[in-house]
Amino acid sequence: MEPNNHENDGGECDWKPRVRMTFDTEQEAYNFYNAYGGRMGFSIRRGYVNKNKEAQITSRLFVCNKEGFRGVDKRDPLTKNPRQEVRTGCQARLIIKWDRNIHKFFVGEFVEQHNHIFVPTECTHMLPSQRKISASQATEIDLAEKSRIRLNAAFELMGNEAGGRESLGFTKVDQKNYLRMKRQNSLAYGEAGSILQYFREKTLENPSFFYSVQLDSEE
Structure with a gap:
């Protein structure tokens, strides 16, 4: 569903967030900000959420994935491959609030500036919030699992078919998480x-x- 009030007025870009822009749902707002991030070259994630007694979301914060700073690494300080620091304390954000009079969410605050460089266009599909497994790829993963093909081998095979792992649009971790969620969902029945x-x-x-x-x- 397209968010409301996206018309180009006064030279504003219809794909760029702006204060008072409205959305029907929280997910719709997330999708719009994520599409904006993909176009610009940064990843997003959900921040805090406030709800009322009826569990209705009253406000939600979306932040750049580089917001904040990583906590203390509790792993062995002598580890050969320490995790790379990826957060920069970026303050870019989008805050939406629920308007009970019109029954819609509206943008209450939009901070556009980032304190880091953006990812090149050819690499944005591999940003955390942009990665996804398509329906056809999910079918291939399912078939590989039924055929008892190991996860690593299946990932390499799909990467070769796509012309390189970087062209898949998802990582080995995404593949593993997909299979785990599928197994967990199957346990919910019977x-x-x-x-x-x-x-x-x-x-x-x-x-x-x-x-x-x-x-x-x-x-």
């Missing part, structure tokens, strides 16, 4: 789902109750 629901209810009744789940090759 006999296994009933057992898990029982365990969750027991946890609510008794906070000291503990359970863990391990999947076999048949999930």
Whole structure:
């Protein structure tokens, strides 16, 4: 769905956020800001959220992925491959607020300036918030898993077919997360789902109750 008030008035870009621009949903606002980030060359993520008693979002912060600074690295200081610092304390942000009179979200604040360089256009598809697995790629991943092809081998194969791993539009971690979420969702139904629901209810009744789940090759 296209967000409202995107018409080009006074020379404003219809793809650029501006104060008082309205959206029907929080997800619509996220998608618009993310599309703007992809066009400019930066990644975004969700920040704080405020909700009322009815669990309706009243305000939401979206930030540049380089906002803040990384916490203390608790890994072995002698590690051979320390994680690269990627955050720069960037203050770029978009804040949306709920207007109960018109039942829409509106942009309450938009900070455009970044304190870092943008990613080149040819690389924006690999930014964290831009990466995604298409329906056809998901089918290939599913088929590879059913054929017992190892994750690394499947990723390399798909990368070769796409003309290089950088052309896939997702990473090996995204592939692994996709499969994990798929397995978790499959457990929500049938006999296994009933057992898990029982365990969750027991946890609510008794906070000291503990359970863990391990999947076999048949999930």
